[in-house]
Amino acid sequence: MSLTRLLPAAIFAASLPVAAFAQNTFIVGIGPQSAPGYFGSDENEVGVSGTFAVQELNFGPLRFGGAEGGAPEGFGFSGSVRFIGERDGVKYRELAGTTPIDAALELGGGLTYATQNFQVFGLARYGVTGHESLVGEVGADLIFRPSDPVELRVGPRLFYGDDDYAQTYFGVTAAEAGNGNTLTAFDASGGMLSRGIEASASYAFSEDWGLQGKLRYDEFTNDAADSPIVTQGSDSATTASVLVTRRFNF
Numbered sequence: 001m002s003l004t005r006l007l008p009a010a011i012f013a014a015s016l017p018v019a020a021f022a023q024n025t026f027i028v029g030i031g032p033q034s035a036p037g038y039f040g041s042d043e044n045e046v047g048v049s050g051t052f053a054v055q056e057l058n059f060g061p062l063r064f065g066g067a068e069g070g071a072p073e074g075f076g077f078s079g080s081v082r083f084i085g086e087r088d089g090v091k092y093r094e095l096a097g098t099t100p101i102d103a104a105l106e107l108g109g110g111l112t113y114a115t116q117n118f119q120v121f122g123l124a125r126y127g128v129t130g131h132e133s134l135v136g137e138v139g140a141d142l143i144f145r146p147s148d149p150v151e152l153r154v155g156p157r158l159f160y161g162d163d164d165y166a167q168t169y170f171g172v173t174a175a176e177a178g179n180g181n182t183l184t185a186f187d188a189s190g191g192m193l194s195r196g197i198e199a200s201a202s203y204a205f206s207e208d209w210g211l212q213g214k215l216r217y218d219e220f221t222n223d224a225a226d227s228p229i230v231t232q233g234s235d236s237a238t239t240a241s242v243l244v245t246r247r248f249n250f
Contacts, residue, residue, distance in 0.1 A: 031241060040234060044238070047085065052081065078121060080137075103129065119140065139157040142154055183228045192222060193223070198215070
């Protein structure tokens, strides 16, 4: 279960003098999500997903995002939040004997650049609970607007994690190997750990309220793909979510 995208930019914006802003717009969303129970699992579980994005930010003479007609163009900020559920060998029998991993909360942010029909972004997060590791994600989207209330996006995603992150979720210690399971010892190194593609469709019911559906497919790469946890389960992950979104202006 994961919670993706996006909060820290709101904290940053709130800490700046309100009088310095002309207009600022951010979007939040929440809804159900289907995702693998853990990285490498061949079964999905239903949980909760969320989204947070800064659409327009003004600070004195500096202006990020926004355009005539409300289209979010130019450089922008994006907070990034992800929640990873706990992993326990008691719940997942194929992982029996492995050390439990606490639920993790990753916080961070990054930059985006968008035109009417294209967006690219880079994000970095740090695990403040569950793991103390650095992860990053880069991606791009082609954007289609067949009608005023409808927006379609599709594009690639690359995910990176440092050595500590890779070992936490894909490594197997000598003590864990064969301890009531069929796993072998494996020392996982960081780098690009997955690559995939994400597609989304958004419908605006009004200026402030909308509905967004997302479908993402990822394949594990490098040491993540070679991990015994992945090879005995699934080398890919499919995530689907439906979010109700709300736009706020201040």
